[in-house]
Amino acid sequence: MMQEPKQIDRRLLWGGGILLLIVVFFVARSMTREHLTIRAAKATRAQLEKTVSTNGRVEPEVNYQFHSPTNTTVKAVYVQQGDVVPAGKLLIELDDLPARARVASAESGVKSAEVSYESAIHSGTKEERESMAAELAKAQLDRKQAKRDLEALQKLQANGAASKSEVAVAQDRLSAAESSLHSLEERSHNRYSKSEIERAKAALDEAQTNLLAARLVLAQTSYRAPVAGTVYSIDVSKTQYAEEGKTLLEMADLKHVRVRAYPDEPEIGGLAVGQKVLIHWDARPGHEWHGHIQRVPSTIIAYGTRNVGEVLIAIDDPDGTLLPDTNVTVKVTLSSEKNTLSIPREALRYENGNAYVFRIIGDELVRTPVTIGTLNLAQVAILSGLSDGDEVATGTLNGLPLQEGVPIKVTQ
Numbered sequence: 001m002m003q004e005p006k007q008i009d010r011r012l013l014w015g016g017g018i019l020l021l022i023v024v025f026f027v028a029r030s031m032t033r034e035h036l037t038i039r040a041a042k043a044t045r046a047q048l049e050k051t052v053s054t055n056g057r058v059e060p061e062v063n064y065q066f067h068s069p070t071n072t073t074v075k076a077v078y079v080q081q082g083d084v085v086p087a088g089k090l091l092i093e094l095d096d097l098p099a100r101a102r103v104a105s106a107e108s109g110v111k112s113a114e115v116s117y118e119s120a121i122h123s124g125t126k127e128e129r130e131s132m133a134a135e136l137a138k139a140q141l142d143r144k145q146a147k148r149d150l151e152a153l154q155k156l157q158a159n160g161a162a163s164k165s166e167v168a169v170a171q172d173r174l175s176a177a178e179s180s181l182h183s184l185e186e187r188s189h190n191r192y193s194k195s196e197i198e199r200a201k202a203a204l205d206e207a208q209t210n211l212l213a214a215r216l217v218l219a220q221t222s223y224r225a226p227v228a229g230t231v232y233s234i235d236v237s238k239t240q241y242a243e244e245g246k247t248l249l250e251m252a253d254l255k256h257v258r259v260r261a262y263p264d265e266p267e268i269g270g271l272a273v274g275q276k277v278l279i280h281w282d283a284r285p286g287h288e289w290h291g292h293i294q295r296v297p298s299t300i301i302a303y304g305t306r307n308v309g310e311v312l313i314a315i316d317d318p319d320g321t322l323l324p325d326t327n328v329t330v331k332v333t334l335s336s337e338k339n340t341l342s343i344p345r346e347a348l349r350y351e352n353g354n355a356y357v358f359r360i361i362g363d364e365l366v367r368t369p370v371t372i373g374t375l376n377l378a379q380v381a382i383l384s385g386l387s388d389g390d391e392v393a394t395g396t397l398n399g400l401p402l403q404e405g406v407p408i409k410v411t412q
Contacts, residue, residue, distance in 0.1 A: 037397045040360055040410045041344045043386045048340040050376045052270065053331045056261035056279070056313065058322045060252030064229070066091065068242035069220040072098055077238055077249075079231045085251070089225040092249055094242065096221040103218050106211035113200070113207040120200040143177035150174050229253040232324055254320045259291065259313040261330045268309045270334045271296045277313050278331045281322065289322065291315045293332065335374055342379045347392045348372065358402045360391040360410065367404045368392075 075093040079085060150170040156162035233250040236242055259279060263271065273296060279289040297309025313330060315322070322328070347357050348370075355372050358365040370385030386392070393402050397411060 036400065036406050037409045037411050038360075038365075038402065039394045039397070040391050041347060041394050043341055043343050043382060043388060043390045043392065045339050045341050045388060046379075047336065047338050048342050048374055048376065048379055048381050049336045050270075050334045050374050051331050052263060052267045052334060053329060054261055054263040054267070054308075056259040056311075056328050056330045058257050058324055058326045058328060059260055060254070060324050061256040061258055062227075062252065063324070064226055064251050065247055066223045066249045067220075068094065068244055068246045068248055069217040070098060070102075070244050072096075072221070072242060074236050074238055074240045074242055074248070077234065077236070079234070079249075081231060081234050083231045085225045085229065085231060087225055087228045091223045091225055091231070091251070092236075094221040096218060099214070099218040099221050102214040103211070106207070106214040109207040110204070110211050113204040117197075117200040117204045120197040139177065139181040143174065143181050146170070146174040146177040223249070225251060227253060230320075250324075252324060254322070254324075255318050257318060257322055257324065258294065258315060259328060259330060261311040261313055261332075262303050262306070262308040263297075263311060263332070265300055265307045265309065268297050268300075271309075271311060271332065276333045278333075279313070279315065279322075280329045280331075281326060282329075283326070284321065289315055289319075290317050291330075337374055337381060340373070340381045341383075341386065341388065342381050343386070343392055344394055345375060345378055345380045347394045348375075348380050357386070358393040358404065359386070360393060360408065363407050363409075365393055365402055365404055365406055365408060 072095045075095050077092050078090050079092075085091070150167070150173075153162045153167045153170045157164065157167050229251045230253070231249060231251045232254070234248075235246070236248050242248060259277075261277075271293060273293050275293045277291040277293060279291055281287070281289075291313045293311060294314040295312040297311060300307050300309055302308075311332075343357065349356055349358075354369060356367055356369045359368040360366075368385055371383040373381035373383045375381065391410075393408070396402060
């Protein structure tokens with residue numbers, strides 16, 4: 001009978017202990033809730049900008065590249081990389097002996113083709129035409145003589161002084177002379193067929209084209225600056241061998257450069273011609289250039305592992321210091337709103353697609369629905385739900401979630 005009360009006392013002790021733990025938990029929780037330390041911010045009016053940043057590369061608006069027109073060697077280089085040169089300045093010379101030989105050969109080919117074409121359209125060369133003219137003159141004389149002989153014999157025959165057979169022989173000679181003359185006249189006017197004349201003309205055209213190409217190659221064995229600008233790249237040196245097509249030198253007017261930027265595919269939809277751009281170059285920290293979008297993407301391309309669009313950006317304040325092929329960072333202003341009521345973006349929360357904030361009223365948090373407008377990485381515009389100066393919670397210091405009705409302590 002004595003064991004039964006002891007068991008009851010033990011149970012009471014365990015129940016009391018559990019109850020005490022529950023009370024301690026709720027008291028501790030209540031004290032924590034009473035001292036929830038939060039960060040806060042005020043709804044203020046400011047200029048709110050939505051931007052997107054990406055990489056880009058500087059390129060001249062008009063780039064001048066000079067290539068070797070043939071396999072040859074570099075005779076002389078008259079400039080150094082970075083030189084600012086006037087228009088007409090001699091930049092580089094190549095060995096032109098192979099080009100001169102090619103021009104001489106092409107000129108000979110043109111002369112030969114001209115002779116052939118002239119022969120075709122005039123039925124022979126000058127010597128051949130002179131020879132033909134002499135043969136025609138002789139044939140005409142022979143025909144006249146045969147005709148006179150026939151007429152004389154016909155008169156004699158009428159007087160009985162010539163026989164009929166003699167007249168027939170004279171008639172045959174006249175016919176032969178006329179046939180020979182007719183044949184020579186045909187040859188003098190139709191010696192070459194239409195297709196032969198066309199082939200001769202095509203051969204002449206080809207020879208003339210070859211001559212133009214040879215002269216162009218010769219002209220490109222020395223290069224002069226087409227405009228005033230800066231020589232920013234030299235890929236050869238004196239006596240170096242340059243194969244046909246090799247880039248020798250590049251120059252441009254560095255006061256007329258632009259940026260080709262590569263925004264990612266999801267960001268392209270917000271881009272438009274005329275949007276303002278800030279340009280930064282790591283080689284010039286603290287310096288920035290201003291520009292605007294000149295052309296938006298028309299297609300998507302692969303750029304490394306990214307899918308991007310190409311955007312052309314005109315630089316509004318070029319100073320000649322941005323070098324071609326340098327990598328820069330560009331920040332495009334997609335939209336800009338002045339005097340906009342805004343709060344930090346970290347204060348914004350969503351539930352079922354609806355935006356709300358925890359507004360600070362006294363020492364408590366009150367859940368407040370809001371209508372938002374433009375947002376960027378740091379700020380969000382508030383169209384309704386808050387007024388100027390309203391305070392909102394942005395987060396807690398101890399990582400606990402924000403809750404409505406919880407007493408708070410705001411830290412600066």
